[in-house]
Amino acid sequence: MTSSGPAKRSRPVALPDGGLANEVLEFVWRRRTASRAEIARRTGRSRSTISEVVSRLLPTGLIEEVGSGESRGGRRPILIGFRDGASSILGMDIGAAHVSVALTDLRGRILEWRRRDHAVQADPRGTAALATELGEECLAARGTGSPRPMGIGVAVPSPVDPGSPYRILERILPAWHDFDLLGALRGRFGVPVFVDNDANLGALAEHHWGKAVGIDDFAYLKVATGIGAGLMIDGEIYRGATGVAGEIGHVAIDPRGPRCVCGNRGCLATFVGTRALVDRTRALLCDFPGSVLAGTVPDIRALEDAALADDPMALKVVREAARNLGIVIAGVLNLMNPGSVILGGSLARLGDRLIEPLTRAVAGRTLVASAAASEIRTSELGPRATALGAATHVLVAALANPALFPGVKA
Amino acid sequence: MTSSGPAKRSRPVALPDGGLANEVLEFVWRRRTASRAEIARRTGRSRSTISEVVSRLLPTGLIEEVGSGESRGGRRPILIGFRDGASSILGMDIGAAHVSVALTDLRGRILEWRRRDHAVQADPRGTAALATELGEECLAARGTGSPRPMGIGVAVPSPVDPGSPYRILERILPAWHDFDLLGALRGRFGVPVFVDNDANLGALAEHHWGKAVGIDDFAYLKVATGIGAGLMIDGEIYRGATGVAGEIGHVAIDPRGPRCVCGNRGCLATFVGTRALVDRTRALLCDFPGSVLAGTVPDIRALEDAALADDPMALKVVREAARNLGIVIAGVLNLMNPGSVILGGSLARLGDRLIEPLTRAVAGRTLVASAAASEIRTSELGPRATALGAATHVLVAALANPALFPGVKA
DNA sequence: CGCACTTTGTTCGGCAACCGAACAAAGTCA
DNA sequence: TGACTTTGTTCGGTTGCCGAACAAAGTGCG
Known part of the structure; x- marks a missing residue:
């Protein structure tokens, strides 16, 4: 699933195999900021273990030391913070008659937002082109230095069979039969693409930000x-x-x-x-x-x-x-x-x-x-809820499997 | 939760801590019979590891070697079987106007069965006494040599709050307010007691045997x-x-x-x-x-x-x-x-x-x-479905946490 | 202020789970 | 019969994680 794309960037930082690095990363993300000792207490591991995991996680750039916290009667803890801006995500909302795209950070903040009405039902190719265009607009608006997003989430107004996500939309939008929206997006941006039903993704957005x-x-x-x-x-x-x-x-x-x-x-x-x-x-x-x-x-x-x-x-x-x-x-x-x-x-x-x-x-x-x-x-959450949920889907997948983060290798 | 009851029987056999022993035990239960090599393949562990785990599981009496299987082109495998008769379970169905009790083995086979009409709604103490009596009848019918059951499952015609299972029945049966059926059963039989709603347990029975x-x-x-x-x-x-x-x-x-x-x-x-x-x-x-x-x-x-x-x-x-x-x-x-x-x-x-x-x-x-x-x-499954489901609940709990099995120590 | 006590984060030795390689035993197939 | 497979065991080695010990950096009381 991880695209071994063309760009050979700085050497990937190795992430410990064990689920523990995972757990720590997700914990820091949830708490936004936490000391090594606190992580150890909450996860039930020893301080020495957490210390070691954190030291291996730091070079990935996903977390960083952000000053010191309040003393609890002894030495003041060094706070570890999650770097919300370490990467970005594209969330796309394919509606019945419109396409909208949000570029978010890793905390669900919408950095850029585009929306356009379009005859989605009748025009698969045009829809894919429009989604690509809006996505590129969002990325460009963040400046030339901004790296690729870590993934793309897509919301569609149709049930999605988790077994074969490529056979989407057919049931409701017959014109979409045999057109591979996901493949088109992956080919264009060179990052993993995830799909789900719009209501499911709306629920996901509410669960995280609403x-x-x-x-x-x-x-x-x-x-x-x-x-x-x-x-x-x-x-x-x-x-x-x-x-x-x-x-x-x-x-x-x-x-x-x-x-x-x-x-x-x-x-x-x-x-x-x-x-x-x-x-x-x-x-x-x-x-x-x-x-x-x-x-x-x-x-x-x-x-x-x-x-x-x-x-x-x-x-x-x-x-x-x-x-x-x-x-x-x-x-x-x-x-x-x-x-x-x-x-x-x-x-x-x-x-x-x-x-x-x-x-x-x-x-x-x-x-x-x-x-x-x-x-x-x-x-x-307003009209951006669905696109936000699509982006959130990618975030959730990455926190469960950090190998998806760019520059991080499992 | 494991009762350190009065009967000081043969020294408990230690079970490896890791979840692996668990996984192996549950695997053997599901497949009924399997070789070490097959367990290794299916669980993704090495044969050496599985071999060691099995050797520690054998003395518990929950599994045993049961002859050899078909060759797959080389040496014939030694089949490991689950001992369905290693222990027994009491499943109790507390209905609106009856009590029924099933004694089962670890494969959901009903060994003994008792049912009696009773004014459950109005008479908590009598109901508890009746359930106890029927349970003892079942155990006695299996002969004097039969050991205590490993646990008791109880089905009640009322929602059960997983947070506070003791406050059952009140909502539907006001007379039961403050009467501790579970405590009474645990006190009498000296084994763990589990409760759940009758429909939930019916579903569980269908899932395992129906x-x-x-x-x-x-x-x-x-x-x-x-x-x-x-x-x-x-x-x-x-x-x-x-x-x-x-x-x-x-x-x-x-x-x-x-x-x-x-x-x-x-x-x-x-x-x-x-x-x-x-x-x-x-x-x-x-x-x-x-x-x-x-x-x-x-x-x-x-x-x-x-x-x-x-x-x-x-x-x-x-x-x-x-x-x-x-x-x-x-x-x-x-x-x-x-x-x-x-x-x-x-x-x-x-x-x-x-x-x-x-x-x-x-x-x-x-x-x-x-x-x-x-x-x-x-x-x-017929009229015994609910009681069977109650017993199944205990079985599921034990397979997930073998420490519940008698004579097995975590 | 000084001193006893806490808490944090790191280092280091050690345990236990698990693996891979090697091997003997017991098969199959040409 | 001999080459090849599969099974189950043994054994040395790797690894994730822990506990103890320690220095650093705090707090609070006399």
Whole structure:
């Protein structure tokens, strides 16, 4: 997986084989800063061992000594810090109708950001070219001295089979059949490329930088063109037996509901997708001549803005959506008992205007006290969440296997 | 945790600390029989290492040499076998209105079996006494020479918080508040005691001995007095953030349905629990004067028997139950993408008479092809499944930590 | 201020797990 | 029969990690 690419740079620094170097690296990353003695205490190893591992880790440039900490009654510790800027990561969000790219450091800080609308569904080659272009723009904007990123993460609006990640998108985007986006990116940038479903990566972003920090069991729901859930179980993304866990867009919530493209009746997607919300808004316009949207041809953004301005009609659409989402979320709570439920996608902008009716809808459908106790909240990561999650995926992979870091050899 | 009990038996045999002895033991258990060379190949260790570990494992009596295997072109291997009879386990199923106890060997074979009806809900002390009595009966029946079991597993019809397993049952059985069933059993038998929810343990039994052998992601639904699900994820029981995952009895499947004891409307439990099925049967009796049940006061067993005899009225009740179960199962499929769904509890006796309408109900509510591909099947473990699962829990714990085996010291 | 006590980080000798090479025993195949 | 394989054991060597000892650099009390 590690590309033995063309650039023969400074001699790779050897990393100890043992999982211990790994553990130490990840520990320092999490704590941001820690002394050798503290690492030893927390990992249960001796100070001598940690001292030796740290001394082998220092030349990699991933960690460094950053001054001294407070005394605990004796000699002051030398603090070891993680070098967030030691490398960078490209995170790409391939949406249904747009491509966006984030360049991040190793702490999830977005250094550069590009977004462009594009007919992704119909144009695989153009999409790959656009993703490459935006990625290069991000790298160039950081100056000529900036090295290659350590890896690329890609989010796609489709289930990804962990067994064969190259056969992505086909199911939802037939035009993509046989086009190898990942291979194109790897060829262009010469670094490892990782893919996953957008909802899964959104969940990952929340787990590291958002509302789910410290929570290892939660569900992330992304409401966008489609609806998907990312399930984090015991700190890891859960994919199910065949990689399609969380595909909740076609859960039936009303056997008497309208027919869906999938052939069934009353799917969640027929009530809460971007398309459905806009249609519903337009249908209601005649009943609400006083709405700020009256006389316009609203899109999803206009609907959200109107709701944020407390327009009664927009709020009615949101309440209906909340009720329908609530049915599904109640099912998730009863079945999986997550510690938290987090809503992402553009609808998350609505904050309490969405959460409040949603909480009511859920409360009427859950029994077990502790299940009902899981908080339901909106994401605050905004429109960059998915791309950030894609970058985070690369970071997580590297911390679990430091051989991925440039200039570090296992 | 290892009881340094009264009986001072033959000097404990020391087991190597390393996880390797563990790995070897579990490997031999799984394969039933294997040569040293094969263990070395499969675990990635050298033959010399494995040879040494095996030689230290042999005196524990957990494994033994059992003849020689087929040559692969050279010297014939000496086969190492796991001694299933090296110890025994007590598995106890505490139901809503009965107690049953199984004594098993280390291969899940039920050596002895006792079951008695009892007012569990109202009588904690009597229940503990009964469980003890049945356990002792099982042990006595194996002859005086039979040693103590290596541990006791207990299944309870209630969520179990993994953090504080002693506060069980309270939520569902208020009379049990402050009564320490586990402590009583440990005191009486002098061996470690483990508890878990009955549906979770049913899933464990299926995973080891039933329809889910080899499947690491599946859902087990137990239909009895209550309805519960045991979720196996990546080979481990999933408990959720607060230990109540799988409590699906109160998932709302019809907002216009009857009121439930929990205060909501249309809970699954109001349609499919033992009580609900019996009530529904009795209500239908007047419409089906020709039913074999006409003129009787049927219970759940009579209903199942009638369905097995293809009585139209009983089949109608089953079909309705299947439809309602199907709604919930469809939700499970869409959300979690399990590799299989297995139905347990007494209703599983019905086999295809239940599965066939159930499959139809589910098919109308799931989209993603691979999700719909998960097979739905009935358990074949019968009424002993839960007690067997409780015993299996102890076995799994011991294979992960051989110090639990009697006469083996870590 | 001086002195006893802590804590940190390093050095060094040693233990235990594990490996590879070598070998005898017990097979297969041409 | 002889060349080649595979198995299981022995034995010396490497390696990851520990504990003890120590110097450096603190704190706090009399």
